[in-house]
Amino acid sequence: xxxxxxxxxxxxxxxxxxxxxxxxxxxxxxxxxxxxxxxxxxxxxxxxxxxxxxxxxxxxxxxxxxxxxxxxxxxxxxxxxxxxxxxxxxxxxxxxxxxxxxxxxxxxxx
Amino acid sequence: xxxxxxxxxxxxxxxxxxxxxxxxxxxxxxxxxxxxxxxxxxxxxxxxxxxxxxxxxxxxxxxxxxxxxxxxxxxxxxxxxxxxxxxxxxxxxxxxxxxxxxxxxxxxxx
Numbered sequence: 001x002x003x004x005x006x007x008x009x010x011x012x013x014x015x016x017x018x019x020x021x022x023x024x025x026x027x028x029x030x031x032x033x034x035x036x037x038x039x040x041x042x043x044x045x046x047x048x049x050x051x052x053x054x055x056x057x058x059x060x061x062x063x064x065x066x067x068x069x070x071x072x073x074x075x076x077x078x079x080x081x082x083x084x085x086x087x088x089x090x091x092x093x094x095x096x097x098x099x100x101x102x103x104x105x106x107x108x109x110x
Numbered sequence: 111x112x113x114x115x116x117x118x119x120x121x122x123x124x125x126x127x128x129x130x131x132x133x134x135x136x137x138x139x140x141x142x143x144x145x146x147x148x149x150x151x152x153x154x155x156x157x158x159x160x161x162x163x164x165x166x167x168x169x170x171x172x173x174x175x176x177x178x179x180x181x182x183x184x185x186x187x188x189x190x191x192x193x194x195x196x197x198x199x200x201x202x203x204x205x206x207x208x209x210x211x212x213x214x215x216x217x218x219x220x
Contacts, residue, residue, distance in 0.1 A: 052182060056173045063166045063187065072162060072189035077173065079182035 003029065003103035006096075008069040017093045026099045033102050036085075040092045043102050046083040047109055055082050061108045069104075071097050113139065113213035116206075118179040127203045136209045143212050146195075150202045153212050156193040157219055165192050171218045179214075181207050 003026075018026070023035055036042045049055040059077045062084060066072040076083040084105055086098040113136075119125075128136070133145055146152045159165040169187045172194060176182040186193040194215055196208040 052173070052177060056170070059173075059187070060166070060170065063162070063169075066189075067162060075185075075187045077169070077185045077187070079176075 003100045004107055006100045008071045008097040008100055011071070011088050011090050011095050011097055013090045015088070015091050015095055017091055018096060018099065023094075030099070030102050030106065035094070040087055041094050042085050042087045043094060043098045044083065044085045045102070045105070046081050048081050050080075052079055055080070058082050058108065062105060065101065065104055065108065069097070069101055071101055073101065073105075113210045114217055116210045118181045118207040118210055121181070121198050121200050121205050121207055123200045125198070125201050125205055127201055128206060128209065133204075140209070140212050140216065145204070150197055151204050153196045153204060153208045154193065155212070155215070156191050158191050160190075162189055165190070168192050168218065172215060175211065175214055175218065179207070179211055181211055183211065183215075 027033055027035070030045075033043055033045045036044050047055075047058065049058070055077060059075050059082050062073065062075055071086075071088075074085040076085075086101050086105075087093065088095040088098060137143055137145070140155075143153055143155045146154050157165075157168065159168070165187060169185050169192055172183065172185055181196075184195040186195075196211050197203060198205040198208060
């Protein structure tokens, strides 16, 4: 399943959370991504950069992706790094949309 | 003292931390900013936005300010909000540079 070929679907409050048993399978194709378990599970990766300019451009590319998919992550931009976190607010956890957007974030990082 | 008229100076590891007694005086001119006390004190404010586009533009304006001042904050961009945090890594706390940059962030938000 190539996640990068899919698009986010509208997420409603009764949309299904991804079954935790599928996490490892889905993470296999998402190099360096991890799930932070908590009240709300979050899909997270921190990218490193040598140039601030590159990290700003990457952040803007993700913001554009967010608008295209109508799904918005938390982007933490600092000198040397950008941490990207995807989760689905409406269902307080991880929807397939989040894995799709993480896969597309990987494409932007390449 | 109009902080917005000042520029960051180069911060070295022996540069002076702002004396905590001055915090309240400096915060008086920084509407909505707070200091998060910890191992490293951090100057923080979260701005709200109705439009993602506006929050992205604001984040980019701050990134440009960061390059102009050669001082780089943590910018957390989410749907509806941008949290901006200034501190000085080299001295692990708050330098006058951080208050100057917070004042300039306020100008950008107007």
